[in-house]
Amino acid sequence: MKNKNIVIDVRHLKKQFGQHVAVxxxxxxxxxxxxxxxxxxxxxxxxxxxxxxxxxxxxxxxxGTCLGYDILTQSYEIxxxxxxxxxxxxxxxxxxxxxxxxxxxxxxxxxxRKIQIEQALKNYNLxxxxxxxxxxxSGGWKQRLALAGCLLxxxxxxxxxxxxxxxDPKARxxxxxxxxxxxxxxxxxxxxxxxxxxxxxxxxxxxxxxGDLLAEGSISQIIQKAHLxxxxxxxxxxxxxxxxxxxxxxxxxVVFFGNxxxxxxxxxxxxxxxxxxxxxxxxxxxxxxxxxxxxSLVDSTAHPLNQPFTPHTHPPKGDQ
Amino acid sequence: MNSLFSWQRLLAIISKEFTQMxxxxxxxxxxxxxxxxxxxxxxxxxxxxPKNLPTAVVAADDSxxxxxxxNDFQNSAYFxxxxxxxxxxxxxxxxxxxxxxxxxxxxxxxxxxxxxxxxPELLVEADATDPAATxxxxxxxxMIIDSFGQHFSGSLSYLKSEPPPVNLIIQPKYNxxxxxxxxxVPGLLGVVLTxxxxxxxxxxITRERERGTMESLLAMPVRPLEVMxxxxxxxxxxxxxxxxxxxxxxxxxxxxxxxGSVLLLFVSCLPFIAANLAVGxxxxxxxKNQLQAMQLSFFFFLPSILLSGFMFPFHGMPDWAQTLGNxxxxxxxxxxxxxxxxxxxxxxxxxxxxxxxxxxxxxxxVLGIKRYRQTLD
Numbered sequence: 001m002k003n004k005n006i007v008i009d010v011r012h013l014k015k016q017f018g019q020h021v022a023v024x025x026x027x028x029x030x031x032x033x034x035x036x037x038x039x040x041x042x043x044x045x046x047x048x049x050x051x052x053x054x055x056x057x058x059x060x061x062x063x064g065t066c067l068g069y070d071i072l073t074q075s076y077e078i079x080x081x082x083x084x085x086x087x088x089x090x091x092x093x094x095x096x097x098x099x100x101x102x103x104x105x106x107x108x109x110x111x112x113r114k115i116q117i118e119q120a121l122k123n124y125n126l127x128x129x130x131x132x133x134x135x136x137x138s139g140g141w142k143q144r145l146a147l148a149g150c151l152l153x154x155x156x157x158x159x160x161x162x163x164x165x166x167x168d169p170k171a172r173x174x175x176x177x178x179x180x181x182x183x184x185x186x187x188x189x190x191x192x193x194x195x196x197x198x199x200x201x202x203x204x205x206x207x208x209x210x211g212d213l214l215a216e217g218s219i220s221q222i223i224q225k226a227h228l229x230x231x232x233x234x235x236x237x238x239x240x241x242x243x244x245x246x247x248x249x250x251x252x253x254v255v256f257f258g259n260x261x262x263x264x265x266x267x268x269x270x271x272x273x274x275x276x277x278x279x280x281x282x283x284x285x286x287x288x289x290x291x292x293x294x295x296s297l298v299d300s301t302a303h304p305l306n307q308p309f310t311p312h313t314h315p316p317k318g319d320q
Numbered sequence: 321m322n323s324l325f326s327w328q329r330l331l332a333i334i335s336k337e338f339t340q341m342x343x344x345x346x347x348x349x350x351x352x353x354x355x356x357x358x359x360x361x362x363x364x365x366x367x368x369x370p371k372n373l374p375t376a377v378v379a380a381d382d383s384x385x386x387x388x389x390x391n392d393f394q395n396s397a398y399f400x401x402x403x404x405x406x407x408x409x410x411x412x413x414x415x416x417x418x419x420x421x422x423x424x425x426x427x428x429x430x431x432x433x434x435x436x437x438x439x440p441e442l443l444v445e446a447d448a449t450d451p452a453a454t455x456x457x458x459x460x461x462x463m464i465i466d467s468f469g470q471h472f473s474g475s476l477s478y479l480k481s482e483p484p485p486v487n488l489i490i491q492p493k494y495n496x497x498x499x500x501x502x503x504x505v506p507g508l509l510g511v512v513l514t515x516x517x518x519x520x521x522x523x524x525i526t527r528e529r530e531r532g533t534m535e536s537l538l539a540m541p542v543r544p545l546e547v548m549x550x551x552x553x554x555x556x557x558x559x560x561x562x563x564x565x566x567x568x569x570x571x572x573x574x575x576x577x578x579x580g581s582v583l584l585l586f587v588s589c590l591p592f593i594a595a596n597l598a599v600g601x602x603x604x605x606x607x608k609n610q611l612q613a614m615q616l617s618f619f620f621f622l623p624s625i626l627l628s629g630f631m632f633p634f635h636g637m638p639d640w641a642q643t644l645g646n647x648x649x650x651x652x653x654x655x656x657x658x659x660x661x662x663x664x665x666x667x668x669x670x671x672x673x674x675x676x677x678x679x680x681x682x683x684x685x686v687l688g689i690k691r692y693r694q695t696l697d
Contacts, residue, residue, distance in 0.1 A: 056538055076541055084539040088532045107540045 005032040007188045010064025022048045024211035037202030038192035046192040083150030087161040093135035108153035120148040140171030160191040226293035229268045233261040235282040250274040370636020372400040373421040376411035380428035398457040439487045448492030453633030494662045505570045510653040521600025522613040559593035579664030595649040595681035602688035624650040652676045
């Protein structure tokens with residue numbers, strides 16, 4: 001029964017461009033209605049992974065299904081049921097909002113497309129933008145239009161590649177409200193992002209770094225797996241303190257969050273010992289945040305001696 | 321001083337340009353390739369004094385006199401005598417379809433009249449569609465005839481007399497007034513279509529890729545053939561607008577005769593337009609950006625205009641250049657359009673050329689579809 005709800009099931013995906021391995025051994029299962037967030041540094045293979053899942057790229061090795069179709073041989077069927085939003089805005093700039101939606105509706109062969117387009121324009125508050133050239137729309141509106149476009153054919157799966165890059169906070173929040181509403185309707189979403197607040201709204205998180213899947217799970221699972229103890233230091237002129245703490249044994253990371261300094265370590269006793277000389281009333285013990293956990297993940301790939309977090313973790317490698 | 325002009329800044333820009341030039345390999349190839357092609361085409365292929373023009377002989381009188389005369393033609397280097405004695409019908413067919421440039425007609429009583437000094441008639445029919453192709457050869461005929469008498473000695477030495485012993489009649493067919501525009505303007509139809517159709521479509525897919533819309537197009541359930549045809553068909557209409565404009569100008573501004581069927585010309589434009597569009601589409605699957613697409617179009621346009629017989633007489637080129645020219649659709653289209661307008665050719669006379677264009681179209685379209693990638697790999 002549970003198997004029926006699996007939307008994405010890919011195993012050991014690998015993608016190689018010449019000498020460069022963009023995605024290594026990538027496996028993932030996503031169930032229906034999940035909002036699955038892809039995180040990872042730039043160039044870590046997020047886009048490539050998304051593209052392999054909807055048939056835009058053929059994996060070098062590995063296999064899998066998407067919506068029950070084979071990603072290697074049935075990409076045409078997958079395309080019909082997937083809404084894919086590209087990283088760079090990719091609607092036609094020299095067409096109006098309506099014309100773009102109309103083109104999409106026609107290529108997917110949507111019945112009663114006029115009604116559907118009107119509905120989409122209404123749902124996304126695009127009614128007054130319908131006759132504007134897309135090139136004249138601001139970033140946030142473009143994203144809304146792109147989302148409306150990739151939902152027009154009622155896809156079962158949404159693949160969103162950094163959909164909110166360069167979009168203002170209000171528009172981002174609206175965008176995520178939309179995705180939540182869709183999730184409630186049973187639409188599965190795979191979304192890549194660099195924003196922590198967005199990651200926190202996902203039901204499942206995937207952390208990829210240079211082709212490796214480093215961590216997978218819910219927010220609390222990932223924070224838990226990081227095994228971090230975090231102290232938050234507030235006050236003025238914290239930069240010298242950061243310098244001093246950075247290389248102390250037991251201190252694994254010292255990071256600014258706004259005007260506060262997060263000092264974290266995996267070994268609580270060692271950390272306590274290291275920070276003891278500096279501690280004052282400005283220091284506060286806090287539960288680690290998702291961002292702390294992620295920074296620790298990124299750093300861990302650079303330090304071969306660190307404990308791996310998940311069975312998926314590979315020892316870091318140098319560039320080929 | 322330094323803020324107005326800085327050598328350092330200038331050098332920074334210069335070296336950046338060189339680096340970019342080096343990266344863009346196609347552009348680099350063009351920088352080397354275009355002059356090379358121009359050298360070869362202008363240096364070796366093009367000849368403004370066309371020689372070895374294919375000539376059909378219809379000899380009703382086979383004698384040593386006629387053989388000598390034909391030999392004179394051949395020896396002048398302007399004429400390449402096609403093998404065999406032909407029927408009038410066959411020779412005319414060759415002239416209509418552009419396979420022969422001249423017909424030499426020798427009447428049945430040629431030798432008899434020659435010996436009797438009765439000045440037999442020698443009829444030379446020329447395909448004067450392209451005045452430049454025939455004018456030098458026509459002057460050469462006069463000289464051949466003038467010196468024909470020199471062959472005779474002894475009892476026949478009276479034939480050496482001035483004026484020549486043969487009465488030469490030259491019939492410049494299809495364009496008797498030898499008006500250059502009659503040849504150029506119909507030809508322009510093909511050239512304009514080649515230029516715009518290839519350029520416009522070569523930009524079509526390249527533009528999608530450059531603007532990033534290719535990715536979403538690929539993510540849609542669209543088949544390559546649908547994309548290809550969908551991008552071709554709108555420009556077929558554009559092509560026909562050009563056809564109408566040029567034909568109206570040809571008829572009303574340049575008084576080019578229209579001897580054949582207008583409908584036939586319209587129909588036979590279709591494969592030619594389609595062939596050029598297919599070339600453009602294939603280019604756009606090869607080019608990485610719009611500049612490269614333009615360069616590829618130019619790469620195709622240059623030999624088309626030079627080797628097709630538009631600017632320079634086709635039969636005046638060496639064999640390799642003619643072979644190359646025959647692979648280009650423009651060469652065949654010029655035969656069609658000049659054939660229909662000036663010669664009044666019908667379906668049969670143009671069918672060979674239409675077939676050649678169709679073959680080219682299919683070949684290029686298959687190539688284009690194979691090159692069109694359905695993935696982003």
